[in-house]
């Protein structure tokens with residue numbers, strides 16, 4: 001895997017450690033994948049159950065945010081070493097975009 | 111090196127520059143192109159001041175005045191100040207981090223040519239039916255009503271040159287993140303590199319809003335859209351928001367690299383480590399971050415309401431805190447230093463009070479209720495010229511003198527340089543100080559003339575005289591460049607004798623591969639550390655080995671040329687010209703064809719072999735200085 005490269009020619013170096021780490025990574029990925037499917041089902045249920053739109057819209061948005069987090073951190077390995085700069089820039093970009101949209105929602109279109 | 115010593119033909123030099131991907135040559139291209147645009151913006155400014163020197167003047171017509179004013183602002187910001195700063199970043203930053211080039215040399219060349227063709231397109235408007243005339247801010251209601259093709263030139267020209275700037279910014283970010291020499295940790299980077307980094311991040315986040323809004327403007331004007339057309343259900347205020355979401359970070363894109371240049375100059379000529387290095391870094395990052403939260407201070411009088419105005423007023427005032435930290439750090443750097451008043455140092459010292467004056471008026475304007483009085487008067491004009499000329503242009507002039515030896519291997523005359531400084535400094539304050547009072551007395555900005563007997567005559571005359579002083583200063587600088595180049599007295603690695611950072615450890619100008627061996631960086635001010643231990647060379651971090659270099663390429667020029675041609679098609683399509691759409695498609699075909707060519711053709715570059723590097727040993731090249 002890309003994120004446990006080593007600069008040694010010995011393919012068996014740290015073999016057990018890497019094996020264990022990969023197994024653990026796999027377990028977490030399966031767990032999050034299950035959760036994500038569950039979230040999707042829940043959102044459909046929320047709409048189908050005909051709750052007030054003041055509940056459904058924020059609720060689905062919240063689930064969406066959590067899913068993006070899962071995607072970035074568990075599937076794209078953003079928490080691992082060597083991803084500091086991309087995550088800094090992604091968060092800055094998200095902040096700027098969020099402030100912009102917030103301002104547009106509140107002072108132009110309100 | 112024998113290849114350098116050979117006299118090259120003129121045509122081959124031109125071809126060399128048209129195809130170069132070397133950051134040092136691209137820097138020179140930026141310097142030349144930015145310098146020419148600076149002179150054009152300067153001529154426009156002289157015509158503005160000539161018109162306003164006396165009341166009821168008719169030196170230029172009202173329409174021409176609007177065009178001059180718009181082109182002055184647009185040229186100075188987009189085509190002079192920013193490219194000149196990008197030029198210094200190209201020239202110096204890779205050397206400061208101990209890299210052999212930027213991360214994407216091809217993209218670097220592409221960025222330059224896009225900027226160049228965008229600027230050329232914009233300025234061709236003078237010959238093709240009239241320049242843009244809605245101000246550099248080009249507010250939508252005004253610019254949609256503007257007749258002729260002026261605004262189309264603005265939109266398409268800035269779009270093309272904006273792509274170039276965006277590419278430059280991304281390139282610098284990747285370079286600084288990935289290509290630092292061994293031991294060059296983030297907290298050992300020279301401050302100019304840090305400010306380049308933060309300014310590039312601002313470019314990355316600020317240019318997309320500009321691109322988006324210019325696209326909308328282009329579509330409104332050229333292809334029948336109605337984004338900003340209130341009569342058709344659009345919203346004209348959205349342009350203002352987008353423009354300033356870009357526009358305020360833009361002013362920090364200009365001032366942060368200027369801060370960086372001054373930080374280098376202060377510590378070099380005070381012969382002291384920069385005071386409060388880590389707080390300087392922190393302040394730079396904080397300014398960059400806050401820069402995105404304040405754009406509506408340009409729109410206090412639009413009617414956003416008291417809550418929005420209050421929030422943006424407070425956010426704006428907050429920026430004064432990190433800026434203040436920087437000012438104090440510079441003062442404490444000079445304090446107790448062993449100061450040498452070279453020309454760059456004169457600019458640096460003059461910068462502090464001039465910039466502080468601009469900061470103070472900025473805070474005054476940040477008080478939203480008070481801004482109802484200042485807004486759209488000459489007070490604003492005074493404010494932004496104090497920060498932009500007293501900050502950015504001073505830094506550019508200081509940087510030209512400071513880095514000239516590193517870029518060209520000769521030293522600009524200190525004597526002429528001091529005359530330039532005196533004329534420019536006096537002229538600057540004469541021109542703009544009085545404008546504060548003109549503004550407070552009620553003179554609106556962007557007017558082409560004024561009536562006599564309203565108390566505005568003397569102030570305007572003084573202002574125009576000051577402008578002439580600045581012009582003399584610039585002419586002296588040009589003379590200086592010519593004289594220095596004719597004399598051609600070569601200088602060594604460290605012509606100022608007090609160089610602190612890596613770039614001063616290698617020859618002036620550096621060999622095309624910069625460092626024969628990548629240096630090992632053992633602390634802040636790496637070269638100074640070595641000098642303090644009695645060495646004249648840097649510690650190498652690697653044995654001498656083959657160096658991989660990219661090949662030059664003409665493709666960036668062709669890609670940019672294609673967009674330049676396509677822009678004419680997009681513009682004349684409005685007039686129902688039969689050839690317009692074919693030209694648009696043909697231009698785009700050239701661009702995408704050249705991009706496809708670049709993608710398909712494998713170009714692996716070449717290697718400089720170890721043996722050839724060894725041969726250079728008797729001369730001082732690379733790390734062995």
Ligand code: HEM
Nearest residue numbers: 361365407408430469472473475476481485486494497498
């Ligand atoms: C202490 C820092 C600063 C503060 C608090 C500040 C505040 C302001 C405010 C409130 C305005 C809008 C005034 C109005 O139109 O009514 C303004 C305009 C402007 N400022 Fe600043 N500013 C600061 C620093 C700078 C810097 C560093 C630059 C550029 C290098 C700059 C460039 C400009 C420009 C170009 C405008 C006028 C834009 C236009 O309307 O054409 N400012 N400033």
Ligand SMILES: [Cu+2]
Nearest residue numbers: 358405407408
């Ligand atoms: Cu601003």
